[in-house]
Amino acid sequence: MIAKSSKRFLREVEKIKSAELIDEILFVLEEIEQAKNTNEITGLKLFTTHIGYGRIRVNDYRIGIQVSAGAITLKTVLHRSVVYKYFP
Numbered sequence: 001m002i003a004k005s006s007k008r009f010l011r012e013v014e015k016i017k018s019a020e021l022i023d024e025i026l027f028v029l030e031e032i033e034q035a036k037n038t039n040e041i042t043g044l045k046l047f048t049t050h051i052g053y054g055r056i057r058v059n060d061y062r063i064g065i066q067v068s069a070g071a072i073t074l075k076t077v078l079h080r081s082v083v084y085k086y087f088p
Contacts, residue, residue, distance in 0.1 A: 002071040003032040009063075009074045016077070024058050025077065032072055053088040064088065 016022055028043075035041050038054075046054035046067065056063040064076040064087035076087050 001032055001035050001037070003029055004071055004073045006073060006075050008076055012077045021059060021061060025063070028056055028058060028063065029074075038067060038072075047088070050088045055083070055087075062087075 013022070013025065016025075028041075031041055038044055038046070041056065043057040044054055044065070045057070052067055054065050054067060056065060058077075060080050061077055062080050062083040063074055064078070064083060066073040066075055066088075076083065078086065
């Protein structure tokens, strides 16, 4: 699948200070690029109330995504305690 990044996602990644978390986010990006469909991505859960949106779990953080035909747009990465206040 094709992974796209929003400006908001890139700004939030720049704010992260944990090198371990950044490595795990890079691993998720590689996994998205290699996946043929959404079922092959570890930790991905699609929302039932918001069609086309979902999240990928990375430690205590969540990557908010938007799924479209053959592409995943990375929208946000926030701590699990606040991500659902701002996404979707």
